[in-house]
Amino acid sequence: MAEITVRVIEELLGKEPSGDGRTFTRLSSYESAGGDAIVFAQDEASLGLALGSAAGLILAPLAAAGCGDVRVLAVRDPKYAFALCGRWLDGFTQVVVHESAVIDAGAVVGRGTSVGAGAVIEAGAIVGEDCVIGSHVTILGSATLGDRVVVQAGAVLGAMGFGYVRGEDGRYVRFPQQGRLYVEDDVEVGANTTIDRGALGETRVGRGTKIDNLVHVGHNCLIGKDVVIAAQTGISGSSVVEDGAILGGQVGIGEHATVGKGVILGGGAGVLSGKKMRGEGEVFWGRPARPLKEYLRDLARLKKR
Numbered sequence: 001m002a003e004i005t006v007r008v009i010e011e012l013l014g015k016e017p018s019g020d021g022r023t024f025t026r027l028s029s030y031e032s033a034g035g036d037a038i039v040f041a042q043d044e045a046s047l048g049l050a051l052g053s054a055a056g057l058i059l060a061p062l063a064a065a066g067c068g069d070v071r072v073l074a075v076r077d078p079k080y081a082f083a084l085c086g087r088w089l090d091g092f093t094q095v096v097v098h099e100s101a102v103i104d105a106g107a108v109v110g111r112g113t114s115v116g117a118g119a120v121i122e123a124g125a126i127v128g129e130d131c132v133i134g135s136h137v138t139i140l141g142s143a144t145l146g147d148r149v150v151v152q153a154g155a156v157l158g159a160m161g162f163g164y165v166r167g168e169d170g171r172y173v174r175f176p177q178q179g180r181l182y183v184e185d186d187v188e189v190g191a192n193t194t195i196d197r198g199a200l201g202e203t204r205v206g207r208g209t210k211i212d213n214l215v216h217v218g219h220n221c222l223i224g225k226d227v228v229i230a231a232q233t234g235i236s237g238s239s240v241v242e243d244g245a246i247l248g249g250q251v252g253i254g255e256h257a258t259v260g261k262g263v264i265l266g267g268g269a270g271v272l273s274g275k276k277m278r279g280e281g282e283v284f285w286g287r288p289a290r291p292l293k294e295y296l297r298d299l300a301r302l303k304k305r
Contacts, residue, residue: 002092004038004085006057006073012084013075024057027086040082059085091130098135107139110147125158128185142178142197146185152213154192157181161196161203161219161237175199177219184208190215190231199237206243224261236273244280252287265289 006020028037033055040059041047050058051069058072059081065074075081098117103109106123113127116135121127124141131145134153139145143158151157160177167173179198183205189195190213197203199219205211206225216234217223223235224243233247236255241247244262251265254273259265262280270287271277277284279291286295 002089004088008088009059009073009081009085012088013081015075022057024085025089027082027089028055030055038082038085040078042078101133104141107141116153134191140197143181143183145183146187146207148186149183150188152189152191152193155189156194157183157189158197159194161199163199163219163237179203179220181205184225187211193217196221196237212249218255230267266292 003023003025006022007017010017024038025036028039030039030049030053033039033053035054035056037055038057038059039050039053039055041050042061047060047064050060056071059075059078060072061078062074062076064072095112095114097115100117101115101119103115103121104123107121108126109115109121110127110129110131112130113133115121115133116137118136119133121139122141125139126144127133127139128145128147128149130147131149133151136154137151138156140158158181163175163177164172165175177197177199179201181195181197181203184207186208187205188210190211192213193211193215195203195205195217196219201220203217203219203221205223206227208225209223209227211229212231214232215229218235218237220238221235222240224241224245226243227241227245229247230249232249233251235241235253238255239253239257241259242261245259246264248265248267248269250268253259253271256274257271258276259271260276260278260280263277264283266283266285269285269289272288277289283292284290285292
């Protein structure tokens with residue numbers, strides 16, 4: 001069974017280890033907590049709930065350091081500390097390749113990687129170490145995954161992109177789709193998400209990026225590091241999303257568009273083809289997406305009509 005000590009939690013947070021060897025095996029809500037569980041509190045109200053629970057350890061704000069309860073571990077950001085504990089415990093999940101998974105000869109799967117029921121990893125695919133490949137995931141031969149990548153159930157990585165050329169007779173012929181997909185370390189991909197290979201070049205998802213369920217990333221897209229993409233977002237081919245950008249749910253991005261470093265696109269925002277959205281930390285909303293103040297002003301004008 002996976003377990004974590006207070007000393008390890010302190011080390012994860014960069015604190016001076018106290019040597020506290022108390023051991024815990026799970027994370028919990030207040031209601032279902034027991035002596036083996038860790039909970040967290042963000043403010044005074046939730047701290048009261050945590051103290052009233054049976055939890056063995058409470059991750060609480062620094063202001064709670066003198067509350068007198070030995071279960072309290074005061075940290076700068078309790079929610080973040082709680083998440084780090086979760087990642088630590090997840091890291092001790094048993095490594096399993098399910099008997100129904102198909103790993104073709106010529107595929108490379110790194111040490112410590114788990115492969116779920118019905119998953120397919122084609123010849124030519126490369127999957128790094130300590131990855132988690134969920135049930136019924138398909139990793140085509142055009143895909144290369146780094147280490148500690150998590151791919152949830154039903155995702156498809158490295159499929160052919162949606163690119164066609166129309167002839168004089170009106171018929172469509174598929175443009176060659178023979179590039180690769182590179183997914184860097186510590187990326188997480190949600191259930192039933194699809195990320196296409198490059199057409200002639202590459203599609204790339206940068207280190208630490210987190211992608212929600214039901215997202216589509218088209219061919220030749222370049223997604224930066226530590227990007228967050230919420231559910232039902234679609235990114236058309238040859239678009240760029242730079243480091244640290246945040247894309248809300250149901251965002252639509254046209255082809256050859258650029259979402260700049262740290263830009264925030266609100267839910268349902270639409271970015272026109274070829275458009276460049278710039279301004280680190282700036283929020284854009286609406287269809288077409290525009291700065292939040294401008295969007296709200298336009299809504300107010302419409303309401304007056």
